[in-house]
Structures are given as structure tokens and as C-alpha cells.
Amino acid sequence: MGMQNQGPAGRGTTAWRQDRVPAVRLAGLRKSFGQLAAVDGVDLEVPQGEFFTMLGPSGSGKTTMLRLIAGFEQPDSGVIELAGADVTRKPPYSRDVNTVFQDYALFPHMSVLENVEYGLRVRRVPRAERRSRANAALEIVRLPGLGGRKPVQLSGGQRQRVALARAIVNEPEVLLLDEPLGALDAKLRQEMQLELKRIQREVGITFIYVTHDQEEALTMSDRLAVFDRGQIEQLGTPVQVYEQPATDFVAGFIGISNVLERGGRRFTIRPEKICLLADGEQPPTGSHIEQGRIDDVIYLGSATRYQLTLSGGGQLTAVRQNTQDAVAGTLGAAGQTIGVAWREDQAYEIAGRRRGAAASADDLAPAGQRPVRHEGRERG
Ligand SMILES: Nc1ncnc2c1ncn2[C@@H]1O[C@H](COP(=O)(O)OP(=O)(O)O)[C@@H](O)[C@H]1O
Numbered sequence: 001m002g003m004q005n006q007g008p009a010g011r012g013t014t015a016w017r018q019d020r021v022p023a024v025r026l027a028g029l030r031k032s033f034g035q036l037a038a039v040d041g042v043d044l045e046v047p048q049g050e051f052f053t054m055l056g057p058s059g060s061g062k063t064t065m066l067r068l069i070a071g072f073e074q075p076d077s078g079v080i081e082l083a084g085a086d087v088t089r090k091p092p093y094s095r096d097v098n099t100v101f102q103d104y105a106l107f108p109h110m111s112v113l114e115n116v117e118y119g120l121r122v123r124r125v126p127r128a129e130r131r132s133r134a135n136a137a138l139e140i141v142r143l144p145g146l147g148g149r150k151p152v153q154l155s156g157g158q159r160q161r162v163a164l165a166r167a168i169v170n171e172p173e174v175l176l177l178d179e180p181l182g183a184l185d186a187k188l189r190q191e192m193q194l195e196l197k198r199i200q201r202e203v204g205i206t207f208i209y210v211t212h213d214q215e216e217a218l219t220m221s222d223r224l225a226v227f228d229r230g231q232i233e234q235l236g237t238p239v240q241v242y243e244q245p246a247t248d249f250v251a252g253f254i255g256i257s258n259v260l261e262r263g264g265r266r267f268t269i270r271p272e273k274i275c276l277l278a279d280g281e282q283p284p285t286g287s288h289i290e291q292g293r294i295d296d297v298i299y300l301g302s303a304t305r306y307q308l309t310l311s312g313g314g315q316l317t318a319v320r321q322n323t324q325d326a327v328a329g330t331l332g333a334a335g336q337t338i339g340v341a342w343r344e345d346q347a348y349e350i351a352g353r354r355r356g357a358a359a360s361a362d363d364l365a366p367a368g369q370r371p372v373r374h375e376g377r378e379r380g
């Protein structure tokens with residue numbers, strides 16, 4: 001599964017091209033339910049071996065996307081390719097994908113081992129091979145020795161691992177995961193996030209992971225697409241999407257957003273990039289400086305959050321790590337005025353909502369990558 005042949009120099013261009021065939025390619029994908037466009041024109045390529053996440057609020061069309069890829073829904077229009085083959089009109093069983101659902105969907109009357117073996121049995125893989133592959137899959141998900149148990153005799157986290165083993169044992173080209181950690185408590189979730197990432201690296205299968213949890217998406221993904229109302233708002237690496245949100249929606253959905261307007265241009269800046277200036281303190285070179293009135297000071301333990309109203313207009317949240325000062329509010333209390341600075345190259349111009357625009361990476365990247373030039377007092 002999945003291992004790329006890096007042939008010696010001189011191998012034909014065909015081999016090179018084959019290596020480049022994306023695991024999943026979607027073009028112009030649309031699916032409506034009555035008046036509602038659940039998937040509203042999606043173009044996407046996911047390369048082989050990538051951990052790709054679809055992130056978006058409830059109702060943004062993530063599950064519908066996965067169901068289209070798996071073949072449980074038929075698109076109204078558009079094309080779905082898996083490893084270069086058009087599967088748009090193919091039934092689910094002839095697509096080389098497996099799905100892991102939030103509710104695990106294990107067979108309660110079967111043992112763990114029988115559950116994991118199930119897909120291989122359907123495909124008439126001989127018994128001995130079935131056994132050894134199922135046991136290997138249980139080892140990968142760190143559940144060796146539990147094959148004899150029934151699902152009810154397992155914890156939630158263990159059941160999730162069985163569901164995963166049951167999918168990876170089939171060695172699909174693509175594994176679709178629909179909020180697979182949603183039923184777990186916060187601590188277990190975090191553990192499983194790292195586990196899933198490890199497993200994905202180990203087996204090399206392309207993962208398409210769906211979540212509404214931005215932290216999860218940032219932690220786990222090689223790249224992610226932010227969805228809203230059936231469209232991709234932004235596509236990029238976690239760093240790109242967090243540091244350079246391309247639209248209002250992305251800025252607001254991922255992390256705390258500061259959206260400001262200066263000289264007719266709108267831009268975002270992340271709270272931890274804002275420098276609050278104690279009396280006599282100088283901002284970093286190349287900073288834009290304004291005065292801000294402190295509206296609120298919130299002590300968070302490792303950091304303190306300041307809510308500010310800027311003299312130039314607009315509200316701002318700034319976060320300052322409590323590395324030096326143990327006491328919140330050492331910089332000033334509510335009602336006081338303070339110098340507020342940010343580096344120009346950390347402010348990113350954003351577009352407004354992009355309804356109807358072709359939301360491809362190429363389309364959205366330039367706006368997000370262009371630092372903003374402010375009017376106003378400059379330094380450095
Ligand atoms: N079978 C269906 N019939 C009617 N509406 C549906 C159906 N499936 C999904 N929808 C609607 O499509 C939109 C997207 O749903 P879904 O893909 O489940 O979003 P998500 O997984 O992001 O929460 C929602 O408004 C939902 O109500």
C-alpha cells in the first residue's frame with residue numbers, strides 16, 4: 001500500500017506522472033438537498049499519503065463531502081477521481097476507500113477480531129491471512145491481545161481504535177474519517193489525535209479527516225480546507241491558514257480574530273502578534289503604533305488577555321505571555337491608555353466573504369500573503 005517507487009534517474013516520465021496522481025481529485029462537485037446547496041462547487045486535490053482535514057462548522061457540508069467521495073451520495077454535477085480513475089458513477093463497494101464514523105458502527109455480536117476481519121472476509125481473503133492481518137492491525141492501533149472481547153467490554157477510546165483497525169486492515173487508498181473523536185472526552189481526544197497522526201504516518205494511507213474543531217485540525221493536518229456553506233473558504237497548511245486567514249470567516253472561525261480597517265483596507269492580526277508597550281518601552285523595528293484604551297484585562301494563567309479600543313477605530317484582543325510578570329494587569333488596568341504596536345508584515349489583508357467566487361488555493365492565496373501597508377505613524 002502506498003509506497004512510492006522512487007526509481008533511479010532515467011525512468012520514464014510515465015512513472016513520474018503516476019507518482020503525482022492525486023489520491024483524490026474533485027472537480028466542480030455539487031450536491032443539493034431541495035433548495036439547499038450542501039456542497040456548492042468544490043475543486044480539490046489531495047496528494048497520496050497526505051493527512052488532509054476538512055474543517056468547518058456544523059452544517060457546512062463536510063459529511064456530505066465524505067459521503068460523495070465514498071459513493072453513498074450521488075453528486076448533481078462534478079467529477080470524483082480516486083488515484084486518477086473516475087469513480088463518480090461507481091457504487092461504494094468498487095471504490096478503494098473506507099470510512100470511520102463517529103459512532104464507530106461496530107457489530108456488537110462479533111468479537112473485536114471478527115469485527116476487524118470483517119472486510120477481509122467479505123472479500124474472501126483466506127482465513128490464515130485474515131487472522132494475521134487483523135492481528136497486525138490491532139497491533140498498529142495498540143490493542144494487541146483484546147481480539148477476543150466483545151465491543152461492549154471496551155472503553156470508548158478502545159472502541160474507536162477497533163473501528164480504525166477495521167478500516168486500515170483493508171489497506172484502502174483513502175481513509176475517510178467523520179469526526180471520529182467526537183464522542184471522546186477532552187483528554188482522551190488529545191491522546192487519540194496524536195495516535196491517529198502516528199498511525200497515519202505508519203500505514204501511509206491518505207487520510208481525509210472531518211472535524212469542526214479548529215485545534216484538532218491545526219494539530220493533525222498536513223493541509224486543511226476551511227469549509228463554509230458548502231464551499232472551500234481557504235486551503236493551506238495549518239500555519240498558512242492560521243497566520244494568513246484569507247477571509248473574515250476563516251479569521252473568525254480559527255483562533256481569535258482581530259479584523260481592523262485602516263485607509264479603506266481590511267486586515268487581520270493575531271492577538272499574540274500584538275505588542276503592548278509599557279511606559280517608555282520601544283516597539284520592534286518596522287512596527288505600526290497606535291494608542292489603545294484598555295477595556296478589560298483577563299488573567300488566563302500562562303497568559304493575560306487584553307481587550308482594547310483603538311484610537312484609530314476598532315476593537316482588538318491582545319494576548320501577552322506571562323513569562324516575566326506574574327501579576328495580570330501590570331501593563332495597565334481597565335480604563336487606562338497604552339501604546340499598541342504590531343509589525344506590518346504580520347498584518348494580512350483579507351477579502352470579505354467570497355460567495356460564488358472560485359475558491360481554489362491559487363485564487364485565495366495572494367490576498368492572504370500580501371502584508372498590509374498602513375497609513376499612520378511608522379517607526380523603524
Ligand atoms: N439527506 C439529507 N437531506 C436533506 N438535507 C441534508 C441531508 N444531508 C445533509 N443535509 C443538509 O446539508 C447541509 C450539510 O450537511 P452536512 O454535510 O451533514 O454538514 P456537516 O457534516 O458539515 O455538519 C446541512 O444543512 C444539512 O441539514
Ligand SMILES: [Mg+2]
Pocket residue numbers: 062063064
Ligand atoms: Mg457531519
